[in-house]
Amino acid sequence: MSATPQFEEGTTLDRYLIQTMRSSPGATGNFIDLIQSIALAGKLISSRVNRAGLLGMFGGTGETNVQGEFVQKLDVYANTTFLRALEHRGHTCMIVSEENEGPVQVGSEWHSGRYVVTVDPLDGSSNIDVNATIGTIFGIFRRKSEEGSAADLGDVLRSGRDLVAAGYLIYGSGTVMVLAMDNGVHGFTLDPQVGEFFLSHPNIRVPDGCPIFSVNEANASRWQPGVTEFVRRVKEPVRKSSGRYIGSLVADFHRNLLKGGVFLYPGDTRNARGKLRLLYEAFPLAFVAEKAGGYATDGRVAILDKVAETLHDRTPLVIGGKAIVEEATSLMSADPKLT
């Protein structure tokens, strides 16, 4: 894929995709259709999130998911909406979702689909009822298995380096879709009055430095020495760094992507692998971070160099600007292994 052509004000997501894919050899339009399906899901979820309080969509369903977490009504809506937006379009053969224990085969009539999608349909569920920013995170693989047959676990239990695209939608003061592909990272803002995403953040690059660090310090008593030392250093006055923690990974990451900084959710003596999931949180955001000149590790190795062993693998996560992530990783990699 060639370098991103310059786009004028008011470029729609569709125009960006068509112009970008035009220079991709062998592009069949399936990928464009897949991104448009994700954008549709984002519009529907955004609309429901913005009116959740009026539609009785706050609170839980009373069930717990495979993660052992209480499922929120909006988790279910977002998951159903995302799955339905991708099924029956012919571009996707399998979906792995935080909210589904097993892989979702899109349907025998669509075994021709060439993409496998991983998704956290609603990230930051604990923030829904308090109207804080939440989002949807997605990763896209090209299937390894034969088109025309059912997809299998080998299509998704693989290295993060196999991702062909990834991104997220963030439902905050506005709704923004951030999309990362080989040619870079671009942000599109939804104009709800016309129902269209317009290019608003072309060629996102993570700024240098560490103006912001994000970590849940309530876990500090369980941290390994390397984490404790890194957080102590980043709080030294000379660093002029501020602490910000929204509690929605997608929101904490998006702020650091645009302004610079680092987010950490390390493993600790209670959760050796931390809390966040590899396939549909860490992999996609690590892909975005690296395509924007940033970096992501698990405190030892690059997130994208890891191989998913189960659908809901958890991983420690350090993500943001390249230099600050490397500084944290150099301290954390000296810690005794927790697993």
Ligand code: AHG
């Ligand atoms: P999800 O809502 O998809 O389960 O993800 C929540 C995650 C992530 O968004 C956030 O960074 C983290 O939970 C916050 O965890 P703590 O409340 O333990 O800090």
Ligand code: MN
């Ligand atoms: Mn999440």
Ligand code: MN
């Ligand atoms: Mn979630």
